[in-house]
Each structure stands twice: as C-alpha cells, then as structure tokens.
Amino acid sequence: MKQEAFERERGPHWQHFERALNELDAQSKVSDFPRRYRLLCQDLVLARDRRFEAALVERLNALALRGHQHLYGARTRGGGFVDLFLREFPRAVRREWRLCLLMCLFFYGSGGGVFALTRQTPDLVYSLVGAGQVAQMEEMYDPSAEHYGKPRAASAGVGMFFFYVGNNVSVAFRTFAGGILFGVGSLLVILFNGLLIGGIAGHIANIGYGETFFPFVIGHGSFELSAIVLAGVAGMRMGLAPIVAGPRSRAVALRESTHRSVPILYGMTGMLVFAAVIEALWSGQPAIPALVRYWVGAGLWAVVVLWLALGGRRRAPR
Amino acid sequence: MIDTLHHVEAPEGVDLALRLAGPAPRAIAYAADVAIRWIVYLFALIPLAGLLQEVGGGLFVLVFALGEVIYPVAFELLGDGQTLGKRMVGIRVVHDDGTRIRWQASLLRNLLVVADALPGTYLFAIASMSVSQRFQRIGDHAAGTVVVYVDAPPQRAAGAAAADAEPAPPAIALALEEQAALLAFGARSQAFSPARREELAKLATPLLRPGAPAAEQLAAVAAHLRGAERAR
Numbered sequence: 001m002k003q004e005a006f007e008r009e010r011g012p013h014w015q016h017f018e019r020a021l022n023e024l025d026a027q028s029k030v031s032d033f034p035r036r037y038r039l040l041c042q043d044l045v046l047a048r049d050r051r052f053e054a055a056l057v058e059r060l061n062a063l064a065l066r067g068h069q070h071l072y073g074a075r076t077r078g079g080g081f082v083d084l085f086l087r088e089f090p091r092a093v094r095r096e097w098r099l100c101l102l103m104c105l106f107f108y109g110s111g112g113g114v115f116a117l118t119r120q121t122p123d124l125v126y127s128l129v130g131a132g133q134v135a136q137m138e139e140m141y142d143p144s145a146e147h148y149g150k151p152r153a154a155s156a157g158v159g160m161f162f163f164y165v166g167n168n169v170s171v172a173f174r175t176f177a178g179g180i181l182f183g184v185g186s187l188l189v190i191l192f193n194g195l196l197i198g199g200i201a202g203h204i205a206n207i208g209y210g211e212t213f214f215p216f217v218i219g220h221g222s223f224e225l226s227a228i229v230l231a232g233v234a235g236m237r238m239g240l241a242p243i244v245a246g247p248r249s250r251a252v253a254l255r256e257s258t259h260r261s262v263p264i265l266y267g268m269t270g271m272l273v274f275a276a277v278i279e280a281l282w283s284g285q286p287a288i289p290a291l292v293r294y295w296v297g298a299g300l301w302a303v304v305v306l307w308l309a310l311g312g313r314r315r316a317p318r
Numbered sequence: 319m320i321d322t323l324h325h326v327e328a329p330e331g332v333d334l335a336l337r338l339a340g341p342a343p344r345a346i347a348y349a350a351d352v353a354i355r356w357i358v359y360l361f362a363l364i365p366l367a368g369l370l371q372e373v374g375g376g377l378f379v380l381v382f383a384l385g386e387v388i389y390p391v392a393f394e395l396l397g398d399g400q401t402l403g404k405r406m407v408g409i410r411v412v413h414d415d416g417t418r419i420r421w422q423a424s425l426l427r428n429l430l431v432v433a434d435a436l437p438g439t440y441l442f443a444i445a446s447m448s449v450s451q452r453f454q455r456i457g458d459h460a461a462g463t464v465v466v467y468v469d470a471p472p473q474r475a476a477g478a479a480a481a482d483a484e485p486a487p488p489a490i491a492l493a494l495e496e497q498a499a500l501l502a503f504g505a506r507s508q509a510f511s512p513a514r515r516e517e518l519a520k521l522a523t524p525l526l527r528p529g530a531p532a533a534e535q536l537a538a539v540a541a542h543l544r545g546a547e548r549a550r
Contacts, residue, residue, distance in 0.1 A: 002545020003501070041330040051498035053505045053544075065334050065416060068326075072417050162376035166383035173387065177432035180456055185433075238460060251459065258460040262422045265429070 037067040089267030090311030103232045111198030118202025125203035141209040161280035172231040179235020186235030215290040218297030223275035230268040234261040326416035337467040339409040350403030394424045423461040430457030486538035504540025
C-alpha cells in the first residue's frame, strides 16, 4: 500500500483516536480504547517500515505516545495518608534495618563518645564548635537567664516552629541528597551531627546547665534525631545501591533502591514536622517540672521505637 | 547515532520515539524556575517582614525550605511534567519508559537537585548529563526520569505542493532508502528556493531525462511513490 492510500484508509481511525485522547485528557471514559491503541501502534510500525514521510511517522508516533501515557501512566495506589505513615513507612524502615543499626551506631556512637570525651577534657568542645556558637548555646540554656522561668510569648513559639521545621527539613534533605556520592555524603553529615550534638551536650553538662538542657531536648529529640538518622539511612540506601548492585545493573539498582526509600523520606519529613510541634509547644514551656518532661520524653522515645518496630506488621507487605 | 531520540519499547512491540532535551534548554527552563521562585519569595518577604519579626523570619525559612521542593513537585504533577520554566521552553519530564511522571519520581528528582548543584555551580548536573546517553542529571538517574520535548503538531503544509505534480514512475527500480529520500524531497521541496531545489534535484542523475527541469521530474516520482491518484 502506498502512502496516500494508507492515509485515506486509516486517516479516519487516527482522527477518531485523537478525539478519544482529547476526551481522556478531559477525564471522561472512552470505551474500546486499548484496541484502538493497538491498531494505531500497528499503523505506526507499518508507516515506519515502509519509510513513509517523516511528518506522517511523527504524527503517528505522537498519537501512540499519548495513548501509551494514558494506558500505562494511570497507575493509582491504594492506601491513604494514615496507611502511609502507620504501615508503609515503618515497613520501609524495617526493610533497611541493617543500615538503621549502622547509622544509629555512627550517630549515637560518635555523639556518646564525644560526650564522654568532652566531660573529661572540657576544651574539646572548642575544636568542634566555634567559640561564638558555644557562647550562644550557653546563653540559651543558662538557668538564670531572663527568659527562663517565664512562659514564652505565643508568637515566638509560632516563629520558632516555622524556623525549626524549615531548618531541619533542609538539613535532612541535604543529608539524603549527600548519599548520592556513594553514601559518603550521608555518612559524613550523620557523623558530623553526632559529634556536634555530643560535644555541645557534654559542654552544657560540664558547666552545670544540664538541668535546663536535658529536659528541653529529650522530648522533641526522639522524633528529630530519629528523623535525621533515617534521612541518613535513605541516603546510604541510594548511595550503596550502585556499589552493591547484586544481580541487577548498577543503573537499575540505583533506581530501584531510591524508589524503595521514598516512604522513608516522607515519613522522616512528617517526623520532623511533629518534632517541631513538640519543640515549640512542649519543650519550650519551662513551667512543666523536669521530672514530667523526662517521663514524657522517655514515652516519646518508646513511641518512636515501637512505631517503627511494629507498625504494619499485621498485614503482609504488598 | 547522534540523534537525540530515546526509544521506548511499548508492550505492543512498538518503539515509541521521545525527543530528549539537552542541557541548554533545561538550563534555561531551570533558570526561569529559579527566577520565578525568587520573585515569589521576594513578594512573600514583604508581608512577612511586616509581621512580628520572629514569626516572619521563621516563616520565611520554612517557605524557602519547602518552596525549593514543593514548587517543582507540585507543578510537575499538576502540569503534566511541566514546571512554569519547562512550559516556557516546551519541555516536560516523563518516566524513562515514556509514561507520565508520578509523585515518587518527581519528589526524588527534585530532592536530588541539591546533589546536582554540587560543587556550587551545577557541575555535577552538567557532567552527569554530558556522559549520559539520555541527558540525565543525577536526580534523573535516581528517579528514572528523562526530560523530553513536548511534541509540536507535525508540519504538513509543504507536502501538499508535491502532491499536485502529475505522478510518474521512476525510470529505474529504487531501493527503499532511495524511495524514502525521494519522499522526503517531495515533502520538503517547497521549503527550498527554486534555484536550490533545482540544484539538489540535479544530483539524482540516473532518474532524470536531460533537458527537462529536474525538480519537476523528481516531484512527479515522489508523487508516484506517495501513491497519488493520476489527475483526470
């Protein structure tokens, strides 16, 4: 069949198909679409094989591509918001339990180690943190400071909430993105944050401000520190995949592993938002006695651990 | 070989061709997006500065942190793979199997912009796109996406003139490649100046009767190959 005969015979079908595509674009249903799409694909192959004009092949290719997107692009997933957080997120975390242990070791290990060292040799803090920042920390947690003992102004609480969320989210996203450098970026950020937090905690304890510092951080620390560790886990997963590709090609390994860590990313972001809520509304209220804060803080840590360890176990993963 | 076509094999056994966008149009689109975001931030900053200082400052940090990710993700999902900048340039993001982008891939590729921006000058993105056969930056590799041109409606005006010619069979048997070349010539000949058209047509010596204008003879052969009806 020559090109013009082909166009005469099949042209009406193509126009019909294009109308169907426009209807699909407008979200209405079209009957018999898959069959029409397959016919169009045949026409495209025919036109290409017979070397018909480029414009015709281009037109059919564009139509087939649109059909392809409609037929294969509309995969929707079950499960709502609650399901994502209560089941899918903990499952994704447990699937990476080895990396979780490793990153916890790096984060809490380096933090605890530096904490103990700073307790012994107090000057160590100045090699980790600049003198200005140390002074700022001292001022923040000074029990005799002006703001301490007074309830925070509501506006300050709101402002700090936004600031914490914004700051923590960008740190966490960077921790994840750094993982693309074969995991090194994530590892360094986790290690560095562990050292920093350990050093500051040690210093605050040294100068006797622990009674304000520890009750303040224990509450939101549960969600915030865990979220940072999980950002590191997601980053490591992505970075290690091309190195330990297993039976897959390195490019495929990278893509699959990265997609698998998506639930960790949104779960972690949710945790950071929640941590900031606690920090702004609960941790910053000096009127609450330290003992209550310790108990609530311990309870929050237990919630995080139980949530991630048990969430979504009952139903088998899809 | 040097075409920027990316072939996707559909389950129907057809290769669908996507036209990939290179670093230059993508950089322009990205610059436009950055400019748009900064204008929004600037306008956000004015009322926020009017608020209580601490609230406004905190809110700005939040707007900035989320805007960098939410802006592209929201537009890519709602605008069928196009942020405002991409719409201006006429490109869109799709999965590397040609399907529409979903939120997981969009989130990943936009989170990883941070890695692509390293070390400060988007050097990683440029290097990654240069060595990639599909112009993928690091975020595209991880998310499994490609950036393609939005298909322009095919141009067909030039073909009409060639169809007017009286169809005549070629003097010798033609291979498939040669037929394709003649069809292409017929379709595009009106875009050339008459002199250039004649000059190009004269190259096909085995097909031509000497004396008569070469372009007209080739147009007739092209019309024959297209299967045009003989004028009555």
